[in-house]
Amino acid sequence: MTTPIIPVMEQLEDIVYSRPAALAECSTHYCPGCTHGVAHRLVAEVIDELGIAERTIGVAPVGCAVFAYNYFKVDFAEAAHGRAPAMATGIKRVHPDNVVFTYQGDGDLASIGMAEITHTAARGENITVIFINNAIYGMTGGQMAPTTLPGQRTSSSPLGRDVEVMGMPLKMAEMLAGLPGAAYVARRSLHSAKEINRAKKAIRTAFEAQLAGMGFSMVELLSSCPTNWGLSAFDSLKWIEEHMIPYYPLGDYKVAEGIEALSKN
Amino acid sequence: MTKELLKGNEAIAEAAVRAGVEAYFGYPITPQTELLEYMARRMPELKRAFLQAESEVAAINMVYGAAAAGARVMTSSSSPGVSLMMEGISYIVASEVPCVLVDVMRGGPGLGNIAPSQADYFQIVKGGGHGDYRLIVLAPATVQEAIDLTYQSFDIAERYRTMVVILADGNIGQMMEPAELPPMHAANGGHNGQRASWALTGAKGRPHNVITSIYLVPEVEEQFNQKLQAKFRKIAENEIRYAEYATEDAEWLVVGFGTSGRVAQTAVKQARAKGIKAGLLRPISLWPYPEKRLAELANNVRGILVVEMNAGQMLEDVRLAVSGRAPVKFYGRMGGTVPLPDEVLDEIIRLTKESNS
Numbered sequence: 167m168t169t170p171i172i173p174v175m176e177q178l179e180d181i182v183y184s185r186p187a188a189l190a191e192c193s194t195h196y197c198p199g200c201t202h203g204v205a206h207r208l209v210a211e212v213i214d215e216l217g218i219a220e221r222t223i224g225v226a227p228v229g230c231a232v233f234a235y236n237y238f239k240v241d242f243a244e245a246a247h248g249r250a251p252a253m254a255t256g257i258k259r260v261h262p263d264n265v266v267f268t269y270q271g272d273g274d275l276a277s278i279g280m281a282e283i284t285h286t287a288a289r290g291e292n293i294t295v296i297f298i299n300n301a302i303y304g305m306t307g308g309q310m311a312p313t314t315l316p317g318q319r320t321s322s323s324p325l326g327r328d329v330e331v332m333g334m335p336l337k338m339a340e341m342l343a344g345l346p347g348a349a350y351v352a353r354r355s356l357h358s359a360k361e362i363n364r365a366k367k368a369i370r371t372a373f374e375a376q377l378a379g380m381g382f383s384m385v386e387l388l389s390s391c392p393t394n395w396g397l398s399a400f401d402s403l404k405w406i407e408e409h410m411i412p413y414y415p416l417g418d419y420k421v422a423e424g425i426e427a428l429s430k431n
Numbered sequence: 432m433t434k435e436l437l438k439g440n441e442a443i444a445e446a447a448v449r450a451g452v453e454a455y456f457g458y459p460i461t462p463q464t465e466l467l468e469y470m471a472r473r474m475p476e477l478k479r480a481f482l483q484a485e486s487e488v489a490a491i492n493m494v495y496g497a498a499a500a501g502a503r504v505m506t507s508s509s510s511p512g513v514s515l516m517m518e519g520i521s522y523i524v525a526s527e528v529p530c531v532l533v534d535v536m537r538g539g540p541g542l543g544n545i546a547p548s549q550a551d552y553f554q555i556v557k558g559g560g561h562g563d564y565r566l567i568v569l570a571p572a573t574v575q576e577a578i579d580l581t582y583q584s585f586d587i588a589e590r591y592r593t594m595v596v597i598l599a600d601g602n603i604g605q606m607m608e609p610a611e612l613p614p615m616h617a618a619n620g621g622h623n624g625q626r627a628s629w630a631l632t633g634a635k636g637r638p639h640n641v642i643t644s645i646y647l648v649p650e651v652e653e654q655f656n657q658k659l660q661a662k663f664r665k666i667a668e669n670e671i672r673y674a675e676y677a678t679e680d681a682e683w684l685v686v687g688f689g690t691s692g693r694v695a696q697t698a699v700k701q702a703r704a705k706g707i708k709a710g711l712l713r714p715i716s717l718w719p720y721p722e723k724r725l726a727e728l729a730n731n732v733r734g735i736l737v738v739e740m741n742a743g744q745m746l747e748d749v750r751l752a753v754s755g756r757a758p759v760k761f762y763g764r765m766g767g768t769v770p771l772p773d774e775v776l777d778e779i780i781r782l783t784k785e786s787n788s
């Protein structure tokens with residue numbers, strides 16, 4: 167008998183990286199290089215760390231994340247396009263002790279679902295929103311989103327977004343932060359390891375705000391869509407840094423009193 | 432128990448409260464607003480959820496969420512508001528979550544007016560939303576019947592995991608009548624305090640639950656549709672409701688639902704006083720439709736008059752059920768007008784003359 171060259175897991179002394187318990191053991195349908203998977207993982211890690219998997223209920227959008235319920239091992243609903251915040255409201259109002267979050271793309275949240283997200287934030291609904299801003303409609307094949315950058319080419323803005331016709335892209339974090347019901351609103355990016363770590367902290371803070379009953383929390387995540395941007399995975403991350411961040415500055419847009427104390431614990 | 436003088440909209444609301452409704456989401460629209468206003472006061476009093484949504488679109492999706500979470504939940508609206516709910520209704524039926532919708536119909540199309548109408552029959556009974564689905568549709572003709580049907584509707588919705596619609600018109604909503612309220616159930620009375628096994632409550636000690644309506648593979652979606660159709664067939668077998676008046680020896684049959692049925696009953700009485708052997712079939716479940724009973728009656732009558740507050744919508748179901756067994760005539764008022772018993776009586780007399788000549 168020969169000794170195995172690759173050590174089996176149990177023999178490793180210190181596991182520094184493994185699948186979060188809240189994430190299902192399967193491969194996803196996301197395209198190579200798409201950061202939806204990174205965002206899923208961060209949410210799952212936070213669910214694990216806070217020990218809330220058994221009382222969390224997620225609401226998936228219509229968009230590329232429509233099958234999010236296959237990847238999280240928590241109760242999940244799949245909402246109509248844009249209506250996840252309304253559905254989450256219905257759930258939270260009858261199960262106030264559960265942790266409820268929506269996971270939405272930019273077409274879902276900032277276009278068709280603008281009324282629902284705005285009023286959910288305005289009510290200070292005690293839910294958490296994970297908002298994936300990839301500047302495009304991914305699922306339907308790369309049409310213009312309300313977040314598509316000026317001049318950005320998409321299948322429905324083939325000459326580039328003309329702001330004379332379509333106006334300027336929407337800055338949702340800034341908009342929603344202006345509402346009194348919002349307790350925590352932040353924008354992060356998934357383009358580098360450092361920013362991913364910062365994104366995770368923000369997601370954790372958002373869930374903690376909900377656990378403390380402080381009201382509406384949202385983390386906007388600048389994300390890549392290599393397939394519909396027509397870029398390689400690597401160039402997509404560079405594109406986030408060079409093109410998206412200047413228009414969508416990272417930072418905390420609303421930090422209600424008491425939030426900072428939460429994250430320190 | 433004694434009867435009280437109750438307004439239709441408020442009576443429906445209190446009946447739902449007594450049936451154990453745990454959450455209400457809605458948006459103001461005449462002529463159902465008193466229902467929402469009643470809930471705004473009553474639900475918080477009982478520590479149950481009430482929320483005025485930002486739109487009917489939001490309201491129906493809040494209902495979808497609460498229903499997915501296993502709660503007894505309802506919304507109410509009137510015609511234009513119900514139009515806005517159609518996508519959500521389709522999702523709710525496709526996700527097999529139970530809930531109740533009250534549509535207090537008003538004059539249309541368009542903004543129309545706030546007067547009573549029955550012109551949402553097609554929208555509610557035949558579809559309105561996308562895909563092959565059916566709603567269980569119950570149409571009351573009195574405040575008492577509105578109370579009784581609302582009270583039962585949650586059990587029916589939960590039995591089949593689907594949506595029940597109380598299809599009333601502005602008359603039923605606005606009218607005051609003596610009626611008796613049922614006994615008070617605890618909230619969530621339908622499940623004896625236990626959440627349904629499929630409900631979203633947090634995956635504690637069980638695999639995670641999912642409420643969804645997407646089946647990407649056509650064959651799988653077809654299988655799901657077959658399952659839904661089987662459920663609809665079961666509902667069609669078990670949930671047919673109707674009332675009859677003076678049909679035993681009737682030669683002339685009047686068919687009408689809700690307020691039209693009630694007006695028609697007065698006309699039938701008047702016809703009988705004139706020696707015309709008229710009778711009334713008043714469908715209470717509009718889907719499933721009492722087509723068998725109607726076909727039986729059609730075998731024994733010389734003519735049928737359909738009365739509606741629309742341009743002739745249920746008329747199509749009557750014609751299908753009657754299948755040429757007897758001549759079918761129609762009398763309708765539209766735009767928020769209500770037929771008077773005298774008008775219906777004239778139509779019955781005309782029917783007897785035309786068919787005799």
Ligand SMILES: Cc1ncc(C[n+]2csc(CCOP(=O)(O)OP(=O)(O)O)c2C)c(N)n1
Nearest residue numbers: 228229230247271272273274302303304305
């Ligand atoms: C009512 C309705 N309108 C349109 C669609 C088609 N549709 C599906 S996903 C989508 C856009 C999703 O884009 P986004 O929210 O940005 O999410 P992504 O796919 O990029 O993650 C659209 C328009 C739909 N399913 N329902």
